[in-house]
Amino acid sequence: ILRGSEARPHLKPYMASLQLDGQHVCGGFLIAEQWVLSAAHCTEETDGKLFQVLLGAHSLTEPEPHKRLYQVRAQFPHPGSNIHNNKDDLLLLQLEEKAELNTDVRVLPFQREDRDVAADTVCEVAGWGTIDHSGRRPDKLQQVQRPVISRDVCNHRTRHDGTITQNMMCTDSRRKDTCKGDSGGPLVCGGVAEGVVTAGSRVCGNYKKPAIYTRIAPYAAWIDSVMASADG
Numbered sequence: 001i002l003r004g005s006e007a008r009p010h011l012k013p014y015m016a017s018l019q020l021d022g023q024h025v026c027g028g029f030l031i032a033e034q035w036v037l038s039a040a041h042c043t044e045e046t047d048g049k050l051f052q053v054l055l056g057a058h059s060l061t062e063p064e065p066h067k068r069l070y071q072v073r074a075q076f077p078h079p080g081s082n083i084h085n086n087k088d089d090l091l092l093l094q095l096e097e098k099a100e101l102n103t104d105v106r107v108l109p110f111q112r113e114d115r116d117v118a119a120d121t122v123c124e125v126a127g128w129g130t131i132d133h134s135g136r137r138p139d140k141l142q143q144v145q146r147p148v149i150s151r152d153v154c155n156h157r158t159r160h161d162g163t164i165t166q167n168m169m170c171t172d173s174r175r176k177d178t179c180k181g182d183s184g185g186p187l188v189c190g191g192v193a194e195g196v197v198t199a200g201s202r203v204c205g206n207y208k209k210p211a212i213y214t215r216i217a218p219y220a221a222w223i224d225s226v227m228a229s230a231d232g
């Protein structure tokens with residue numbers, strides 16, 4: 001998160017850190033006791049290894065009462081996701097066991113009604129992604145509020161030039177923005193997850209490249225079917 005601020009500790013109890021060998025790679029969030037939603041492109045550099053999922057954390061390194069690292073039983077990237085574009089950029093992770101829910105670990109509801117969030121709506125996004133252009137990574141969860149911009153503005157030829165589909169949405173990226181390592185985290189508008197951070201042009205803080213999110217509502221049926229199919 002570029003030019004955000006430290007989140008209030010444990011006030012975003014749905015946030016997950018997807019880790020490999022103890023290193024934060026991407027964000028994610030708890031959508032059910034045994035399920036975390038994130039971004040499929042986060043698996044690009046994992047060489048087939050499964051993530052571990054840190055829940056209940058504010059600091060990535062300090063001991064905290066309800067912080068716990070969960071093993072992942074299975075990972076389900078959306079079948080339409082690929083490395084060449086941002087389409088269907090969703091990843092479902094089934095935890096090895098149900099997460100223990102408490103004050104610091106809680107499920108976040110996601111939007112099921114497939115209707116665009118109005119432009120200028122101010123939403124919030126959080127993550128442990130890079131906080132400056134030198135790639136510095138924070139120890140504590142960061143957050144930032146960003147206004148939604150319309151798909152037409154986001155698709156302007158000087159912005160994302162027609163690549164934003166109906167299954168995507170954008171927020172203004174002037175100065176304050178998402179960045180590397182924030183992928184997979186939720187865009188929360190009015191207490192509901194409306195989108196999942198995707199890397200898009202892999203540029204941060206440039207107003208000509210608004211932040212892109214995969215809208216969740218169009219994928220509600222896929223999410224429900226994967227959760228129902230996998231045992232439990």
Ligand SMILES: CC(C)CC(=O)Nc1cccc(-c2cccc(CN)c2)c1
Nearest residue numbers: 042178179180183198199202203204211
């Ligand atoms: C395996 C993955 C972590 C690789 C990856 O995603 N790299 C990468 C590099 C630079 C910017 C970003 C990035 C992320 C989220 C939002 C944005 C744009 N605001 C950029 C992402």
